[in-house]
Amino acid sequence: MMERNLTTGSVFKNVIIFSLPYLLSYFLQTLYGMADLFIIGQFEGVASTTAVSIGSQVMHMITVMLVGLAMGTTVSIGQAIGSKDKKRVAEGIGNTVILFMGVALVLMTVLLLLTKLIVTVMSTPQEAVMGTISYLTICFIGIPFITAYNIISAIFRGMGDSKSPMYFIAIACAANIVLDYVFIGGLHLGPAGAALGTTCAQVISVMISLVMIIRQREKFSLSRKDFRPNRNVMGQILKIGIPIALQDGFIQVAFMIITIIANQRGLNDAAAVGIVEKIISFLFLIPSSMLSTVSALGAQNIGAGKRQRANETLRYAVMITVGFGIIVGIFMQFFASPVVALFTDASDASGAEVVRLGGQYLRGYVWDCMFAGIHFSFSGYFCACGKSGISFLHNIIAITLVRIPGVYLTSTLFPDTLFPMGLATAAGSLLSAIICVVAFTILNRKEKMKKD
Numbered sequence: 001m002m003e004r005n006l007t008t009g010s011v012f013k014n015v016i017i018f019s020l021p022y023l024l025s026y027f028l029q030t031l032y033g034m035a036d037l038f039i040i041g042q043f044e045g046v047a048s049t050t051a052v053s054i055g056s057q058v059m060h061m062i063t064v065m066l067v068g069l070a071m072g073t074t075v076s077i078g079q080a081i082g083s084k085d086k087k088r089v090a091e092g093i094g095n096t097v098i099l100f101m102g103v104a105l106v107l108m109t110v111l112l113l114l115t116k117l118i119v120t121v122m123s124t125p126q127e128a129v130m131g132t133i134s135y136l137t138i139c140f141i142g143i144p145f146i147t148a149y150n151i152i153s154a155i156f157r158g159m160g161d162s163k164s165p166m167y168f169i170a171i172a173c174a175a176n177i178v179l180d181y182v183f184i185g186g187l188h189l190g191p192a193g194a195a196l197g198t199t200c201a202q203v204i205s206v207m208i209s210l211v212m213i214i215r216q217r218e219k220f221s222l223s224r225k226d227f228r229p230n231r232n233v234m235g236q237i238l239k240i241g242i243p244i245a246l247q248d249g250f251i252q253v254a255f256m257i258i259t260i261i262a263n264q265r266g267l268n269d270a271a272a273v274g275i276v277e278k279i280i281s282f283l284f285l286i287p288s289s290m291l292s293t294v295s296a297l298g299a300q301n302i303g304a305g306k307r308q309r310a311n312e313t314l315r316y317a318v319m320i321t322v323g324f325g326i327i328v329g330i331f332m333q334f335f336a337s338p339v340v341a342l343f344t345d346a347s348d349a350s351g352a353e354v355v356r357l358g359g360q361y362l363r364g365y366v367w368d369c370m371f372a373g374i375h376f377s378f379s380g381y382f383c384a385c386g387k388s389g390i391s392f393l394h395n396i397i398a399i400t401l402v403r404i405p406g407v408y409l410t411s412t413l414f415p416d417t418l419f420p421m422g423l424a425t426a427a428g429s430l431l432s433a434i435i436c437v438v439a440f441t442i443l444n445r446k447e448k449m450k451k452d
Contacts, residue, residue, distance in 0.1 A: 077092045
């Protein structure tokens with residue numbers, strides 16, 4: 001594990017050096033779900049594809065909430081690194097391990113008890129119910145391993161090391177693809193096989209990361225007392241992490257409601273929305289990497305008393321995400337349907353309809369990449385400042401005022417097309433971006449007034 005000081009040198013260079021390994025890590029992690037969906041589409045029908053898309057959306061919600069909660073660790077350790085306080089770093093690592101293992105065990109137990117209820121709430125089409133239950137049950141059992149990987153990654157990134165998590169996930173992703181072909185293609189286990197492949201790959205990822213940590217344990221300077229629960233340390237982690245976890249959770253709830261609305265329109269609409277959600281999760285690689293980059297770099301610089309460098313980090317992140325969003329937005333206006341066709345068999349009438357509907361949804365939804373990229377970057381900055389409540393607030397406002405009511409209305413008014421539904425989701429992120437710019441301006445004016 002390599003501790004990297006991000007408070008000196010070129011800000012733009014630091015953004016690129018830190019974000020690229022994270023970008024690759026997120027790309028590989030996204031391949032988990034996309035590989036499941038792609039491979040299940042080659043060997044099974046629309047019902048199995050729908051089961052995996054719905055089940056993986058539920059798992060994505062759980063994962064992003066864990067990642068959001070772990071953001072408290074990244075920021076806490078990053079600020080300690082910036083202020084060169086090794087004692088705080090060790091306490092942050094120890095308390096993170098204790099806190100998150102407790103969270104993982106409780107979460108696994110509760111979700112296993114609620115599996116059937118979750119499938120019902122999702123308005124899962126009857127043909128896909130059993131497959132979705134099988135998929136979720138196996139994935140819920142693997143939650144401790146999903147949690148372990150994400151907290152280890154959060155610790156590494158807080159210390160300025162974004163490369164180690166990339167290595168862990170690269171091996172796990174390769175294992176997941178191989179296991180998917182074995183379980184789905186070879187053993188014909190359907191959605192259960194997709195879940196087994198994903199869960200086993202997560203176990204491999206955690207085992208590899210633990211071996212590397214044990215071999216380099218002298219670099220951590222950890223002692224037994226660092227693993228004793230410390231109210232102040234856990235409080236700081238939770239103060240930053242809980243608003244982000246809730247924010248990410250509500251975002252996913254909003255997308256689940258969108259999925260429910262699509263499910264009620266029929267199996268083809270449900271499959272189309274599920275496939276596009278996977279494609280969008282891939283396109284969100286750069287926006288998501290900027291959130292983590294701004295939070296980690298910003299935390300170290302704020303810890304070192306260099307707020308101007310944190311502001312520069314934010315500016316570069318916004319420029320990168322806006323440029324990327326414009327490019328993919330224009331591209332998808334011409335190639336949305338061929339991209340959707342990669343994930344389903346378009347040779348029959350049902351598959352062709354899924355491609356048509358998915359292309360419509362993607363052409364509208366794709367603009368969310370640009371707007372979400374802006375508010376992701378600002379959310380990372382607010383986290384670094386210890387103001388993660390702002391991130392929670394702007395997302396709640398956007399979800400309740402625009403995203404959910406917008407999708408419901410467009411689904412009702414336009415029953416023959418998914419394009420307006422896609423635009424409605426992007427409109428929610430646009431409102432979030434506007435609120436973030438206003439909040440950032442107010443925050444910086446207050447900082448200047450304090451200095452004056």
